[in-house]
Amino acid sequence: MRIEIPQEEFMISGHLACPGCGAALSMRFALKALGKKTIVVIPASCWTIIAGPFPYSSLKVPIVHCAFETGGATGAGIKAALQARGDVETTVMVWAGDGGTFDIGLQSLSGAAERNDDFIYVCYDNEAYMNTGIQRSSATPYLSWTTTSPANQPKENPKKDIMEIMAAHRVPYAASATIAYPQDFVRKLQKAKEIRGFKFIHLLSPCPPGWRIDPELSIKISRLAVQSKVFPLYEVEGGERYTINLQPKGILVNEYIRLQGRFSHLSEEEIEMIQENVDRGWERLIKKASGW
Ligand SMILES: Cc1ncc(C[n+]2csc(CCOP(=O)(O)OP(=O)(O)O)c2C)c(N)n1
Numbered sequence: 001m002r003i004e005i006p007q008e009e010f011m012i013s014g015h016l017a018c019p020g021c022g023a024a025l026s027m028r029f030a031l032k033a034l035g036k037k038t039i040v041v042i043p044a045s046c047w048t049i050i051a052g053p054f055p056y057s058s059l060k061v062p063i064v065h066c067a068f069e070t071g072g073a074t075g076a077g078i079k080a081a082l083q084a085r086g087d088v089e090t091t092v093m094v095w096a097g098d099g100g101t102f103d104i105g106l107q108s109l110s111g112a113a114e115r116n117d118d119f120i121y122v123c124y125d126n127e128a129y130m131n132t133g134i135q136r137s138s139a140t141p142y143l144s145w146t147t148t149s150p151a152n153q154p155k156e157n158p159k160k161d162i163m164e165i166m167a168a169h170r171v172p173y174a175a176s177a178t179i180a181y182p183q184d185f186v187r188k189l190q191k192a193k194e195i196r197g198f199k200f201i202h203l204l205s206p207c208p209p210g211w212r213i214d215p216e217l218s219i220k221i222s223r224l225a226v227q228s229k230v231f232p233l234y235e236v237e238g239g240e241r242y243t244i245n246l247q248p249k250g251i252l253v254n255e256y257i258r259l260q261g262r263f264s265h266l267s268e269e270e271i272e273m274i275q276e277n278v279d280r281g282w283e284r285l286i287k288k289a290s291g292w
C-alpha cells in the first residue's frame, strides 16, 4: 500500500548532525508523519546536540530535553499533564538513542510499557554511545568494533533483542523501521498515532563516524540491513501477532558488513558465524509470524 508522505516540513535548517546521519533524516520523516501537534522528548544523546543550542531549535515543534535514563518517565509525565489539561490531540514522541533505551533507560521504558502509557517511544539505534565517542552499548552487534571494544577484542555478546523485550510487555504496538523505506516508516508512525496506549518503534540509524562509513552510504546500508535479514521490517501487535512487512532478498550478510569499517577486522570464519546467527534469527521470526 503506497501512502502519501506529507509535504509539510517540521525540521528546518540549522541542525547540528554530521553529514549522512540516519537519525537526523529519520526525525524529518517522523515529524512529517505525526504533524504539528507533537511534543518531542529527547534524553541525553546525539539528538540533544542535533536539535540546536537553546534558544535555537531545528524543529518547529516543542522539545523537552530530559536526563539520560528518564525517556519513558518523561514521556508518561508529559502525556499525563496534557490529559489533565484536557488536551487529547497532542502526540508525545520520545526520541531516544540505543544507550538511552537498551541500557540506562530500560527501567523507565519498561515502567511506561507495563503501565501502557499513551505515547510513542522511538529508539533511534545507531548501535553505540555515539555522542560520547562510540562506546559499546548492548545494542552493538556481535563482533563489532567500538572504542571500548577494539578490533583485537571486539564485542563478544549478541545484540540485545529489544523488540522481544517490548513484545514480552504485551504492548499494543511495536515495529521495526529504517529510513531506507520511508513509506513503511511513515505508515508505522501514523498507525502508532491512532493506537491508544504504548507504542514502540525500533529504528535502525546509520552513523557515518561510528560505523566508519561514507556519509553517502547511509541509506544504502540501511537497505542492505533489511535485505540481508540483519534488520527485518516487522510489526508485533499485542505482544503476539507478528507481521513481516517486507520479504528480504536474502543477500549475504557480507554485502552489508563489508562496507563498514567497524567490521573490517573480521575473518571469513567470523563473518560466517554472523551469517549463521542472522539465519537463525530470521527462522525464529518466520515461525512467530506464521503463528507457531
Ligand atoms: C546519567 C548520565 N550518564 C552519562 C551521560 C553522558 N552521555 C550523554 S549522551 C551519552 C551517549 C548516548 O548514547 P545513545 O543513547 O546511544 O545516543 P547517541 O549518542 O548514540 O545518539 C552519554 C553516555 C549522561 N548525560 N547522563
Ligand code: SF4
Pocket (backbone or CB within 6 Å): 016, 017, 018, 019, 020, 021, 022, 023, 024, 046, 050, 126, 130, 131, 206, 207, 208, 209, 210
Ligand atoms: S555521531 Fe552519528 S548519530 Fe551522532 S550526529 Fe553524527 S552521524 Fe548522527
Ligand SMILES: [Mg+2]
Pocket (backbone or CB within 6 Å): 097, 098, 099, 124, 125, 126, 127, 128, 129, 130
Ligand atoms: Mg546510540
